Amino acid sequence: MTQVIDFQTDPSNYRHWRVEYHGETANLFMDVDEAGGLFPGYELKLNSYDLGVDIELADVVQRMRFEHPEVKVVVMQSAKDKVFCAGANIRMLGGASHAHKVNFCKFTNETRNTFEAAEADSGQLYMAAIKGACAGGGYELALACNHIMLTNDSTSSVALPEVPLLAVLPGTGGLTRVTDKRKVRRDLADVFCSVEEGVKGQRAVDWKLVDEVVANSKFDATVQERADEFAAANAKPSGLTGIALTPLQRSFGDGGSVIYSTVEVVIERDTRRANVTLMGPQDDAPADVDALQAQGAETYLLRLARELDDALLHLRLNEREVGLVVFRTQGDAEKLVSHETLLLENADHWLANEILKYWKRVLKRVDMTSRSLVALVEHGSCFAGVLAELLWSVDRSYMMLEEFEGDNRPLAAITLSQSNFGSYPMGNDLTRLQTRFLGEPEAVEGLSQQIGEALDAEAAEELGLITYAFDDIDWEDEVRLFMEERASFSPDAMTGLEANLRFAGPETMETRIFGRLTAWQNWIFQRPNAVGPEGALQRYGTGKRGEYNMERV
């Protein structure tokens, strides 16, 4: 599995999904092409999915928000008979490396979260209309929707058969959404997760696994009715006109570099580093929201978000030996802040809102990126407002102190904006500053007095905004030593360390999915009972059950 995986697609290239738009509602059909697997060696039978199917789905959800703001309700359904979705393709999982499995699950989890974010942040509600078998990852798709309807016939059911069938967990949020979102009683959840054939009919409602069960003959009409009701009850303004998410400007260079219009990724293979430089805006901010909408996908902050998002996914899946991602910025901080200010001051405008909320998702993607992250605040940089968030998303930051010989760029400074105090909450629902200063809420209060000030390295260090400030004499050595040290550590230990240090404070359903559930699933993905030659995942489909070591740990 060494081919480059591309996260960019568009409807003209979809092989697995189809959307029909009907004004305020959209019908999203899952119709997986069996022959359309991302890798050879498996067929995507029964609407089972692999990463390629999920890349299209992520694109659907993203375009729904930017290209179709008129949509208030998305009805997810199957275009196949007798099956809603059979979940992640087992042969794909059985053949995939541990790293691919983990990254696949992370991306699918992030995509499921966007369903819920679409309603919370944008008033686009997802509902699942289930006809036929809905199992494993299929039911996890439904769980991520905020309303689940099940038809009442002998073949339609919801199930999480992973434990009995495959000896792994329903790891794409399944267990967490069952207990924490749908609040299924834990002993019933235990029963549900033990029953290969799942639960159907009224019992699925009684156990809170679905919201309603409807007679087959009335199902389509009732689904339509419910969608119309949700749309009518929705407070989102009607009749909005979207923008087109035009293809990214992107070129792949030698040695793994990727050059976008505002983002540059340079890989240093020998040291296992990726240098990611974000460029400030060339142009002034649009004059107003009309100008913003006219710029569409070309507007600077949207372009930057899309390019950074793509770069992160590219690094995660295609550059797996990169252990350290080095973030730099270069550009005009004031101009950057003016772009962000337009969005903040017009946050009630749909597109301004969507761009801000997209940054919230992209910054969460940074938080969740399982590589060591460092920010270098160099002279000429523009860590301001939204880009300042990167300083508290990374594991450490280094800032240039005072003048450097031969460097005539403007002295390094950090500028806080109002957005740093609430626009981009982390998965734990706190801002990055609140998380950073968990023990000193008064420090966050104090920082809010510094909005708009260009804070030099001395001030930034004093305020705790960065880890270290070094002058011309020490900078190069200190940064080099850090990077060399980091490269010498076990990547697994760093993954575990970062997963624990990055998310202090309260846990939410989201952090529990990525922390507790994912960690246990990753553990199981290492255990012979699941992935060994006689493990259940390898034996699936052979007619033989897995053979287990029965020792409990």
Next chain:
Amino acid sequence: MTQVIDFQTDPSNYRHWRVEYHGETANLFMDVDEAGGLFPGYELKLNSYDLGVDIELADVVQRMRFEHPEVKVVVMQSAKDKVFCAGANIRMLGGASHAHKVNFCKFTNETRNTFEAAEADSGQLYMAAIKGACAGGGYELALACNHIMLTNDSTSSVALPEVPLLAVLPGTGGLTRVTDKRKVRRDLADVFCSVEEGVKGQRAVDWKLVDEVVANSKFDATVQERADEFAAANAKPSGLTGIALTPLQRSFGDGGSVIYSTVEVVIERDTRRANVTLMGPQDDAPADVDALQAQGAETYLLRLARELDDALLHLRLNEREVGLVVFRTQGDAEKLVSHETLLLENADHWLANEILKYWKRVLKRVDMTSRSLVALVEHGSCFAGVLAELLWSVDRSYMMLEEFEGDNRPLAAITLSQSNFGSYPMGNDLTRLQTRFLGEPEAVEGLSQQIGEALDAEAAEELGLITYAFDDIDWEDEVRLFMEERASFSPDAMTGLEANLRFAGPETMETRIFGRLTAWQNWIFQRPNAVGPEGALQRYGTGKRGEYNMERV
């Protein structure tokens, strides 16, 4: 490592710890006997510890509460020169099976938690007085104390060198307590966890790693002064007289059975089951708290708690192929409730309080036991009050419905008491009923109207207190089918499933330690970078660093 591990000890058998009592303060000295390892093959150098050392420590903490209620402050220190504690013994870890590592970490975690519980529940504050190197598990011991003092000399420091040195995590609560208890800024935590030699002097205070740093010459006097201050400020009543925790009545029988005075453990090896039966009280409750104190360790609810606690630990460490623990009770529910009522009505009496708080810990130990748990509510049983908690700690419960032919025991009933609404919170700080009915807080409210009623199977099922009720015709088949099904599943998948389903709702520092941190550590404990032949854990002490696969997952 197949020898039977005994969790019972007493001061006359300690090899590693020594306590000096001085009225309201106690000095707890760690003085590990190098030759006193639980298993052959390693020496416990530099105050490093293994499970045997921790079994003694758990005994110290337990006796401090029951035998020495006069103590308000416990000062933990080292009896060795130049070293406070070097943490878990690496050679022991390197040689241990995965299951032993995991169980060792769980028990040490539970023991660390008892330090904090001692202050919260009983007013016994633990402070750490650190002279010399305090590394890894040594610093985790200190982190579990609520006040950390560090002497200011060139050899004294605190450190979490696991990641750079061993490619594993500081997994005994270290990472979680650094971020969530001490609220160390995450980038500073990142630096701290990367530095083998740790942090000393004023920086340790500045980074919040310790509470105070004191000049070596004044250290002992200042520690004493601080202990006296804490004792003086302590609201706990003075001059309490403890009770003796006399040896358990316990005998080991054939085939792995263990018989206590109130608990019976019978192992069915072929089906990998442990049958644990708890007997109700023979005698009436003590008349008052004076009678309670006079009974001491013999009083029924304390005896039962100690015996159940020992049985759980025995099963965890010594019966690792047992996959299912079946809880039954037999006895007089009214009498049981009267014993508990005495404690609840006198919760301001130190001993009544200690017994209740001990049950809180024992029930958490049940929650944390990584085996499938089921309760069988049979005729003649006494699932009432504290024992009813077991019904919501287990993964499922089955209850006998109506009369069974030839069974003339009293019909199965469940009795709620006031204690079920707050006396025994889970690690997530909710009661088991609140966790069970997370989506229906009104159900808990309704249940509080049923206190004292003997609820039969029909009522219990209707109220959601049990999973299933079956009559004489179905009982045997249904219970047998469940047990057979359970025994066919992968133990690893069950471990992950239960770790996710059992702890719905909010997370606390405690649940984060057992959920997030432990899960990641268990994952790392499977990874070749740590435990493979060229991994850091195996190579430790050979002069060669671990060799790592540098792929990130």
